[in-house]
Amino acid sequence: MTQSDDAALKVIQSKAEGVLQSDLWKILEVDSRKCSRIVKKLLDSGMIERIEFRKDGIKTFVLKAKKRPVDPNQLLAGEELIPCIGCDMECVVIECPRLLDWMYQLAICGVGE
Numbered sequence: 001m002t003q004s005d006d007a008a009l010k011v012i013q014s015k016a017e018g019v020l021q022s023d024l025w026k027i028l029e030v031d032s033r034k035c036s037r038i039v040k041k042l043l044d045s046g047m048i049e050r051i052e053f054r055k056d057g058i059k060t061f062v063l064k065a066k067k068r069p070v071d072p073n074q075l076l077a078g079e080e081l082i083p084c085i086g087c088d089m090e091c092v093v094i095e096c097p098r099l100l101d102w103m104y105q106l107a108i109c110g111v112g113e
């Protein structure tokens with residue numbers, strides 16, 4: 001990916017509701033043709049989706065980052081599942097002993113295989 005592709009992807013990923021293609025090229029400070037090429041590349045790589053949208057009667061597109069399934073191995077430290085799944089404790093992440101223990105385990109064993 002080029003720097004422009006990367007910048008466009010970051011803008012799109014930063015907005016859960018998506019970004020209008022007609023706004024994206026202004027945000028990126030590129031012309032609309034270059035923006036179209038960037039969007040095509042991101043669409044072809046499967047990283048974003050494009051939904052038709054009308055603004056003031058003019059057709060444009062909303063661009064949204066595709067949600068990716070979480071790799072289950074990322075939730076494992078060795079064979080130990082991250083404690084947040086199914087947790088009903090009052091959550092203060094930076095003070096959580098269960099999460100800290102799991103992170104030590106992760107440092108020792110690495111992610112699940």
Ligand code: SF4
Pocket residue numbers: 083084085087088089090091092093096097098099
């Ligand atoms: S950080 Fe701790 S308290 Fe918060 S959800 Fe995870 S295990 Fe539960």
